[in-house]
Amino acid sequence: MFIVIKVASEAPIISVIIPTFHRPDGALAAVRSILGQEGAPSLEIILVDNDANQSCKPIADQLALEAGQTPFTYAVEPAAGVANARNKAVSLARGTFVAFLDDDEVAKPNWLANLVRAQEESGADVVFGPIEARLPAKHNVPHTYFQNFFSRRLDGPTRLIDIPYGCGNCFLRRATVFTKAEPFNPAANETGGEDDILWREVVASGGTFGWAHDAWVYEDVPPSRATWAYLTKRAFAFGHNTTGQWYNRADKDYIRMVISMFKGGAQALALAPLVALLWIVRHERLAWAYDKMWRGLGKVFWFGPFRVGFYGAAAQKKQLAMQKA
Known part of the structure; x- marks a missing residue:
């Protein structure tokens, strides 16, 4: 089930995918951060609601109005599971490249432009960017540990790297990474790790990974997770x-x-x-x-x-x- 709200006649260069599950406020912030991107090539936004009850539909209606000329698709994947949601979005993506942003992440204005530049410089099939966690004001675990736990940092410049990261804040070449109709393994629907399985397939096919040192996103950590x-x-x-x-x-x-x-x-x-x-x-x-x-x-x-x-x-x-x- 999906509802195409706005589609451009020409295929975009980048499809930005945002899966969401019962986080309408997070989805709102994530999509708005994409609408505020500066210096990025043509793009489309695909918001996949992994809730059969379409809890994110009111937010999607609002975002469709805010999107202006930016192609925006709201899709519903009723079968619960992170791999299912990602596969639904991939099936709708039309871009040469695909960028993933989680529904608890907010991209800085130059995020996409920096990912594109890093991919061009490194030639990598998959490029990852850094994540800065934003913790709730009150939590009962060590601040330094959880700051590091939810953040993603790697010293050094933009370059090729050997070890991949999670799917949130990544940018990939669609033709070389998505070689199957369902690239994300549904066996990982409940535990996660669907991206780990995909990255191993990328390595097996000779693909490479890259790091974009300045493609920052924030991750907002809810109080329920800082425990x-x-x-x-x-x-x-x-x-x-x-x-x-x-x-x-x-x-x-x-x-x-x-x-x-x-x-x-x-x-x-x-x-x-x-x-x-x-x-x-x-x-x-x-x-x-x-x-x-x-x-x-x-x-x-x-x-x-x-x-x-x-x-x-x-x-x-x-x-x-x-x-x-």
Whole structure:
């Protein structure tokens, strides 16, 4: 299901994709930051609402008026899941290049122009930009740790890099990266990590990654995420992705899957005593060690009843439960 609100006759150079799930205010801020871009080539905006009830529709109607001559598409992906939402958007994209912005991110005015320049300079198939987290005024976890946890920083100039990052704030060449009808693996709908699986396919096909040192976005962290409970769940789910990606691939690699599980067990066992010690003395490195310990556990217990439903249907059920309460 989708509603095309405004489409230009000529294909744009860049398709900016913003998936959203029950964050109309975040989607509003994200799209407005794209409408305020300076010096960018022709673009279109695709907002995908991963809610069958179309909770973002009123915001989309408002944004359609604000978009002016900028092509704007509001689409609904009723099947819950981060991979489903991204795949829906990709199927609608018409640009030579695709940029992803999350619904909790706000791009600086020169974001797209700097991503384009970085891609031209590096020749990379996928380019990533830095993220600056903006934390809520009150939270009960170490500020420095969570500032770093939600931010993305890499020293040095624009260049080719070896290790990719998450899909939020990335810019890619559509023809070389999206070689399948559904490039994002639906097996990662609830835990995330659909981008990790795709990046491994990019590497396997000889693709390259780049860094745009000045393509900044802000990530607004809600109070519900600046908690120990969220840190635990997210770290555990990240561990799932590290191991599960070897099983979820089309060419399953059971050996690497088992190796990842063993490494995760060793990681958790090694860090558990350190976590206990840092907890007692309330050391500033506690959150870092705690996060790594739970990631190790997530690498081991990544299947069946242990699997954390972080996105998709699990998130939708949680949202419905909260609405009924």
